Amino acid sequence: MCRFALLISAAPLALISTNVHAQNTTDISAQHLDAEGDQPSVTESGSGQSAVDPRDIVVTGYRASLSTAQAIKRDSDAILDSIVAQDIGKLPDNTAAESLARITGVQVTRFGDEVNGVLVRGLGDIVTTFNGREIFTAELRTVRLQDFPSGSLSGLEVYKSGTAELIEPGLAGLINVRSRRAFDFKDGVTVAGGIRGTYNDQSEKYDPQGNLMVSWRKDTGIGEISILVNGSYTQSQYRNAVRFGSSTITTLGTTQVVNPGSVGRDFRYPDRIGVFSNSGKRWRPSANASLQWKPAPNFEVYADFLYQGFRQNAANDLFEASLRAMSPTLNDVVMVDGKPDQVQSFTKVGGERSQMYRSTADSYTNTFQYAGGFKWDVGRARITSDLAFTKSEFGRDEWSFDTANTSAPTIDVEFFNDGGVAFDLPGFDANDPANYKWRGFFELTNRVKGQGWQWRTDVDLETDVSFLPKIQVGLRWSDRNASLQQGSRYAGTERLNIALDSLPIGELNLIPDAFRTNVQGFRQWLMPSRAGIVGGAPELRELALQSLQQLAVRFPTEAGLRDAIRLFSTPEVQLDPYTGFAAKEATYTAYGQAKYELPIGSWEIDGLVGLRVVNTVGEYSGISSVTFDGVRQPEPRVTNANYVDLLPNFSMRIRPTNRLQLRFAYTKTRTRPEFGRLNPAITITQNNAAPTPDAPPDPRFPADLQGRPDAFGSGGNPNLRPLTSTNYDATAEYYFSRTASITAGFFYRDLDGFINTYARRVRDPLYGLLEITIPENAGKGRIKGFELGGQTFLDFLPGLLSGFGVQANVTYLDGKNRYPAAFLNSAVQDPPFVKIPFLSKWTYNAALFYEKGKISTRLSYNHRSPHLISNLFDANGVYNGEAVRSISRLDYSFNINPIPQVTLTFDATNLLAQPFQNYWQYGDDRRYPRDVRDEGRYFGLGARFRF
CATH class of the missing domain: 2.170.130.10 (TonB-dependent receptor, plug domain)
Structure with a gap:
């Protein structure tokens, strides 16, 4: 037949599904x-x-x-x-x-x-x-x-x-x-897999990927048996370059000199600028296996296994310079047109010396899941039961090598250049080791573990009641635990003025240049290789200990040095019990659900009515501590939780014709806080840092809470509530033909309990001016929006042109939540509604594809509009926030089948290579750029086979 489609937008690429439990569908091999x-x-x-x-x-x-x-x-x-x-x-x-x-x-x-x-x-x-x-x-x-x-x-x-x-x-x-x-496969043996090589044009590295699956299925004397084993490996090497400005928008110090004086002294600007480059190698091995046995047509027993792995070796480089510390002179100051309080560019002379580091880290994740169960069809009832055990661990070891310039270089800064900050160091010789000194050595060890059992049994019962054809009931139990242990140590060595080229770290080289454009002037500096830092870690530890001992002789009253010497007295990083936590949590669940059918004339009406009841029982523990005058006092803390969630659901589907259907749904959902956020431990530490002369006021806090804090506090919050949402959904779906449709969806979410980390200050009778940072539930919120999607093959076109197809979709979102009153200052009377972080108002996807004969190809476009990262209000109730600018991606893939069993592939991703850009807003119409990050394009060649 002749088909057509009024294409407003389209459903996602390759929208396909099989074995969806809620749908009770079968495996689909053809339509x-x-x-x-x-x-x-x-x-x-x-x-x-x-x-x-x-x-x-x-x-x-x-x-x-x-x-x-x-x-x-x-x-x-x-x-x-x-x-x-x-x-x-x-x-x-x-x-x-x-x-x-x-x-x-x-x-x-x-x-x-x-x-x-x-x-x-x-x-x-x-x-x-x-x-x-x-x-x-x-x-x-x-x-x-x-x-x-x-x-x-x-x-x-x-x-x-x-x-x-x-x-x-x-x-x-x-x-x-x-x-x-x-x-999933026919009788006999099936062998399938693929191999693929990729190239990243920014890291200039080649990486392999591959997978292999073997399946065997046979009808034996004891029933039908099938075994499947699958393995996969992926790898990627990356390097991104970032130029950035600080989110702290400062004022001039009272002793700073500004030239020309005609620009005045009322302007504000980022207090720091820098360059950051993260690089590394990731690889992910994974494997899964499945055994299925049908001793009878109505009974199946199965066992499943999954291994999921992650490995990464990373090296992150940073150069950072202060534009305010130690009162540098600002020359050639140029203001933004029409904004006398905002700077376009200046030259910084003197002040604090610049600093650098290369942070190297090795990390891993191992996750295993073992499961088994049965499916039993008993007349009108279908009974299923499943038991699974999951075990996972994560580890990270970090070694950071810190350096500083021997003197403060002159820096030419532009705050608005091609979307971000750009700067250069005129006259600075980046290749001269004499311009650098050793600033310090940092080590960290982090170990996290979790495991849990889960069991569920479900019964689907077909009834003889026409308007209530199916009833579903079930039980579920889970029992989880999680724990974290970590430790770190740092040796600050800058006061000893140790030359960089005197250390046992191998050859010094300029870091790689990963920028795509020439906007950024200064982009490379001397550093040892990643292998030099990791391989030289034992010698650096020993030198760090010796340096700390020398400093302790010079500064015998400095309590922090004694602590650092103790931490460096062992080859391995000592785990700190005050930074860890443990959690145990069990859930007990029961649900009931009925499917109803209510035909009215030629209209078909059906849907679901159900309720899920979940009882959560938890125990969370950690060790609080207070450190003053070099003495740490511990206090173990344990908290318990026991609460019940009632999660109802109701849905209705109306089919006026066989091509049109309307849906309505009402549900309640909730998300428990992460275990780390429920840690009841609070750490309070005396502020031993030397006072900063002429320090600018912190705009987050009112005048009576300004000044140098006497102590800092941080930790979790066992009083956090689960995040809850009441959801309303409506969709309209029209199907022109088997491959053409237009769908629309409208939704509203009534939210409560968003969790973010906030800082506030209080005058404490014991600790003085205390600045404490903890996670806290925000107030109520809402998200509303709509989705439009469409898809079709252009079969109405003649000949070869009928192989073209199109897909597109668009999503609109509008979301706000109320700022938590506890973290507002007295200048703000009522908590305002603020934008929800990471939510983009618009998202578009579009694809043009072609499939004819042995060839299939696809060009895919994705666009995301700006979105917020964070928000806060200063002491005067002025909104501050960090946001990301819009970004688009274009990807391409090509496949050809020279023979039916083999497919050759080519693909290219991120062809536009648009940089990531964000900015910091510190007033209604005032903002400075934050980051500009260049990212890589990937090109891949591969082959898939199936026999």
Whole structure:
């Protein structure tokens, strides 16, 4: 038939899903049209494989992806979107997190040339499951989605509205990561996999990726048995360059000289500038296995295994200079046009010397999950039970080598140059070792562990009641623990004026230049190699100890030196019990849910009504401490929690025609605080730093709380409440044909309890002026928005042109939450509503693809509008905040099948290479640039096979 589509926007790339529990769908290997309505339908054979009538039209590739997406979205009980690998080892992107960026309503954050955070409809409080089971890493309540390489996955499912049988979603929803199972394949042996090489044009490094899967399935005398083993490996080497200005917008010191004097002294400017370059090598090994056995057609027993690994060797370089400390002279000051209180450029002479470091770190994560269960069809009832054990650990060891210039170099600064700060050091010889001295040596060890059991049993019962055809009930229990231990030590050696080239750290070289443009003048300085720091760590420790002992002789009353000597007296970093915590938490869950059907004339109406009840019992412990006059006093603290969440859900689907359906949903969700934030320990430390002459006022605090704090406090907050949300969703979906649709969604979230870290000051009778920083629940909030999506193949075009297809989607979000009253100053009477961090108002995705014969290709575009990172109010109630500017990405992929069993691939990501840019706003119309970060383009060549 002739098809057309009015394309407003489109559903995400490769929206496909199989085995969605809430939908009760079957595995899908092909799609076809029914005889009456030109709509997708799926049938299931007795062997568990999809049965296709030979008279039907079978579609594959992108067409199958679009058709399956519509079938799943159309027939689901929940509001969800998903992505599936078009072939074994072929999700649209390198990691699960990258693929999610293309789904309607999903936004991502990036760092180090990869996605490091996922938000659904503006919220990052997401629960992650693996094949329907809860999964976590170490002390976290979720897993980092970028740790799932695409080669090991079958698909991803994003639930935007919950149903009672799902593990309770977070505020943002639930993301299920799905691996391939043994029964997904036909009888006999299946071998599939792929290999891929990538090149990063900024780090100029080549990296391998690969996956291999072997599956065996056979009908034996004891029933049908299948075994699957899959392994995957990914690697990336990156280097990003950043030029930055501080978020502290300062005033002039009383003794500072300014030239020309005609510019006055009422202007403000960032107190520090610098260059930062992070680099490293990441690699992620993973493996999963599945065993399935059907001793009878109605009974299945299974066992699953997952290993997920992460490794990283990093080296981060920083150069930083103060523009105010020690009263430098500011020459050639030029003001921004029309803004006499804001600086365009100046030359800084004298003042504090500049400082640098190279921080090196090795980190790892190992996560294991073992699971088993059964599925039993007993007449009208289907009983399933699943037991799983998860164990995860994370470790990080850091060695930082700190240096400083021997004198303060002259610095020419421009605060607004190509979107950010740019500066140069005229006359400074970066190659001369005499211009540097050793400033210090830092070491850190961090070890985090977590493990937990989970069990669930579910019963789906078909009834004889026409308006209530199905009832679902279930129980779930989980028992988790988490702990953190860490320690650090630092030896400050700058006062000894030790020459850099006298240390046992190997050859000194200029750090690599990773900037894409010539805007930034000063971009390289001398440093030892990463291997020189890590390999020379034993000698640096010994020198650090000797240096501290020399300083102790010179300054015998300095208590901090005695502490540092004690910490460096052992080869290994000593773990500090005051910085650790332990947590135990159990949950007891029961749910009930009914599916109803209420046809009215030709209209079909159905939906779900359910309730999930969760009892959480927790114990959280840590050690508080107070350190004054070199004496630390410990106080062990233990707190307990016991609370019940009632999470109702109601949904309705109305089908006026076989092409149009309307949905409405009401749900309640909640997210528990992270274990580290629930740590009851508070650390209070005397401020032993020397007073800073002519220090500027801190705009966060009122006049009566200004000055040098006598002590600092920090810690967790056991009184944090879970974040809660009441959710309202409505969608309209119209299906033109099996591969063409337009969908719209509207949503509203009534929120309470956002958690952020805030600083405040108090006058304490024991500690004096105390500045304390802890996490705190913010007030109520709300998010509202809409989504539009559409997709089609342009089949109405003649000949080869009919292979073209398009997808696009757009998401609009508007979200605010009330600032916590406890962290406002007296000048602000009522807590205002402020923008929710990390929420972009607009997100767009668009794709043009072509599929004909042996060739398929895709060009994908993603755009995200500006979003906030943080916000606060100063002592006068003036809004301050850090925000990120809009950014766009363009990716391309090409596939060709020279023979049916082999696919050759080429892909290129981040073709636009637009820099990350953010800024600090310190008034209604005043802002300074913060960071400009250049990121790499990736180019990849590969091959996939299946036999």
